[in-house]
Amino acid sequence: MTINLLPMATQDLLWQVTRNPAAKTDAERAELLKDPGFGKVFTDHMVDICWSEKGGWHRPRVQAYGPISLDPAAAVLHYAQEIFEGLKAYRHADGSVWSFRPDQNAARMQRSARRLALPELPTEYFIESLKQLVAVDAAWVPNQDEASLYLRPFMFAKEAFLGVRPAAKVNYYLIASPAGAYFSGGITPLEIWLSTKFTRAGHGGMGQAKTGGNYASSLVAQAEAYENGCQQVLFLDAEEGTYLEELGGMNVVLLTRDKKLITPDSDSILEGITLASIMQLATDRGYTVEQRRVSLAEWRDGVESGDIVEAFACGTAAVITPIAVLRNNDIEIRMPDVADVDRVSLSLREELTGIQYGRVADRHGWLVKLSA
Ligand SMILES: Cc1ncc(COP(=O)(O)O)c(C=O)c1O
Numbered sequence: 001m002t003i004n005l006l007p008m009a010t011q012d013l014l015w016q017v018t019r020n021p022a023a024k025t026d027a028e029r030a031e032l033l034k035d036p037g038f039g040k041v042f043t044d045h046m047v048d049i050c051w052s053e054k055g056g057w058h059r060p061r062v063q064a065y066g067p068i069s070l071d072p073a074a075a076v077l078h079y080a081q082e083i084f085e086g087l088k089a090y091r092h093a094d095g096s097v098w099s100f101r102p103d104q105n106a107a108r109m110q111r112s113a114r115r116l117a118l119p120e121l122p123t124e125y126f127i128e129s130l131k132q133l134v135a136v137d138a139a140w141v142p143n144q145d146e147a148s149l150y151l152r153p154f155m156f157a158k159e160a161f162l163g164v165r166p167a168a169k170v171n172y173y174l175i176a177s178p179a180g181a182y183f184s185g186g187i188t189p190l191e192i193w194l195s196t197k198f199t200r201a202g203h204g205g206m207g208q209a210k211t212g213g214n215y216a217s218s219l220v221a222q223a224e225a226y227e228n229g230c231q232q233v234l235f236l237d238a239e240e241g242t243y244l245e246e247l248g249g250m251n252v253v254l255l256t257r258d259k260k261l262i263t264p265d266s267d268s269i270l271e272g273i274t275l276a277s278i279m280q281l282a283t284d285r286g287y288t289v290e291q292r293r294v295s296l297a298e299w300r301d302g303v304e305s306g307d308i309v310e311a312f313a314c315g316t317a318a319v320i321t322p323i324a325v326l327r328n329n330d331i332e333i334r335m336p337d338v339a340d341v342d343r344v345s346l347s348l349r350e351e352l353t354g355i356q357y358g359r360v361a362d363r364h365g366w367l368v369k370l371s372a
Contacts, residue, residue, distance in 0.1 A: 282348065
């Protein structure tokens with residue numbers, strides 16, 4: 001076991017790096033990387049940074065991946081004071097490893113932290129944590145087409161105290177999980193279940209924060225989607241049940257034949273980084289981008305009149321996936337059948353993944369190098 005003290009790019013934090021003595025061998029890792037799926041295989045190391053009310057952020061460490069020891073009274077187990085992020089590390093053809101707009105994930109984590117009364121991790125610490133982990137686990141970044149190393153930063157209330165108040169002790173962690181291509185054997189358009197029984201988040205709630213509670217609240221609706229043969233669930237606004245919000249884990253976008261990209265604006269949905277990037281790429285192509293309230297009726301009528309020609313879901317995991325149909329027991333909106341080569345959504349997907357994997361020029365300066 002080796003211990004190095006590496007100076008951190010940021011002012012006063014000194015990183016302690018302890019190598020995992022039981023790290024996988026090259027052969028074991030190669031076997032796991034053959035077909036990693038999603039979220040099942042983890043790398044040899046993880047990052048842990050402590051925070052306390054008195055000491056602020058301190059003791060940043062890279063250590064062996066393994067269980068976290070928690071007091072049974074740890075606040076997170078009782079009051080769910082927790083947030084997380086999700087982004088990917090991509091291997092380019094020259095072997096270097098890059099992340100896509102990690103400053104945006106850092107900023108979103110800070111917004112989530114403010115909503116959940118957690119401390120804000122400065123952007124430079126966030127990005128340094130990615131670099132530190134990838135420095136020791138670079139061999140885990142797959143090099144197959146569309147495969148990546150999924151990075152999962154998270155933070156939670158560790159203080160052992162049963163009173164309901166913001167915790168005075170919090171930890172930030174970063175774990176990493178190799179992920180295979182989301183679609184092997186071609187992209188299949190999604191069938192989406194429209195939930196009218198459940199909502200995800202309401203006005204003034206936590207919908208804009210990436211916090212576990214929002215995902216817990218989506219599980220029964222997602223289960224209903226599966227039971228009805230759909231892969232994802234779409235939520236409507238909690239107040240009226242009239243306007244589109246988002247899917248369980250992706251944003252939703254409509255495209256019109258007169259080159260408009262329309263996506264819901266709401267204070268109860270997650271501000272997707274994939275969505276923001278697609279809005280930029282579409283603007284570059286001369287599309288008008290409208291982020292505003294979008295009713296279910298507008299979608300239905302637009303498809304009927306031929307104005308709305310494509311619908312798609314977007315997020316870090318699957319990038320962009322066309323939507324084939326939105327349905328429940330009372331409604332069905334079936335999108336026109338468009339050949340893959342004619343789908344604007346798939347051409348935007350090609351451009352975005354091209355930038356992420358270094359095949360297309362990064363004209364907006366979105367990529368950040370994590371390892372040479
Ligand atoms: C609820 C929800 N909406 C939208 C998104 C898309 O966000 P991003 O593009 O930053 O991954 C995600 C995460 O992927 C999500 O969990």
